Structure formats: C-alpha cells, structure tokens
Amino acid sequence: MKRLLLFVPVLFFSLLVISCGDKDKNETPEPTEKNKILVNYPWRMSSVTDLSGKAIPDNQWGTDTKYILKMDIQFQSNATVKALDQNSSQVLNGGTWYLINDEKALDIKIIGFSGEFGLEELTNSKMRLKSKMPINGVEQEAIMVFQPVIK
16 A cells, blocks of 8 residues: 555656646747748838849849739748739739748748748848849849838
8 A cells, every 4th residue: 555655646746747748749839020020911022132232123033033023922820821912912822931040041832932032131111032033044142122011
C-alpha cells in the first residue's frame, strides 16, 4: 500500500507535465508587427525602381510585371494571399505567403508572382520588394513599390 501511495504523486506530476506540454503545442504564435502591417489592407504596385530608387518606365517592364499593375495583392492572416482585380475585386489568383529569413524576405507562392522577394521596406504607407525581373529584356534586380489600398 505504501508503494502505491508513493506512485500517486509521481503519476500526478507526470500528467501535469504532459498536459502543460500539449497546451504549448496548440497555441498560435502572436503575429509580428510586419505580419500585422501586411494583412491590414490590400497592396497595389505603384512603380518599379532600380536599386538606387530611380523609376523605371513601364514600357521597359516584362509582361508579368505589367500584369501586377492590374491587381491588388491581399495578404491574409492565415498565410493565404489573393490577387484581386482592381475594378471588380474578383479573385484572379491565389496562393500562400510567409515572412522568412528573420522577416527580411517575403516568400510568395502565387501563379505569375512566385518567389522570394527581399523585403526592403514595410511600413503602413509603403512596401518595397526586391527581385530579379526582366527590364528591357534583360534580367536584373529591381524594386517593386507598393502602396496600401484604402477604400
């Protein structure tokens, strides 16, 4: 009987440790400041610049980059992203997004707009994404500048 009484506290302590461990696994992490900014509103590309910040005329952009001009990009808190038609707000495309590399890059998986984009700047009024893209038919690094869409 004494052995059984010694076993009860050990069993109780073991159950306590196991239940605490499960609680940690089920908790969702708090969104970071950058996550919150991304999901606040849709984003619309306003320009493409070279690395020094000089605007590149849109007649020098590739077809895919020009197509982004017609969309609003909406990041959602569940790591999904939607490309919306600017006029009708219809979903044209969708996929996933993740902040990676200590929030210095944005990994977007969406048809026609996939890849890892360097997150050069992210504030409530501007987002700048660095990527290689065709400019005058030559692949080079450039920065896509986005503004929030406030309706």
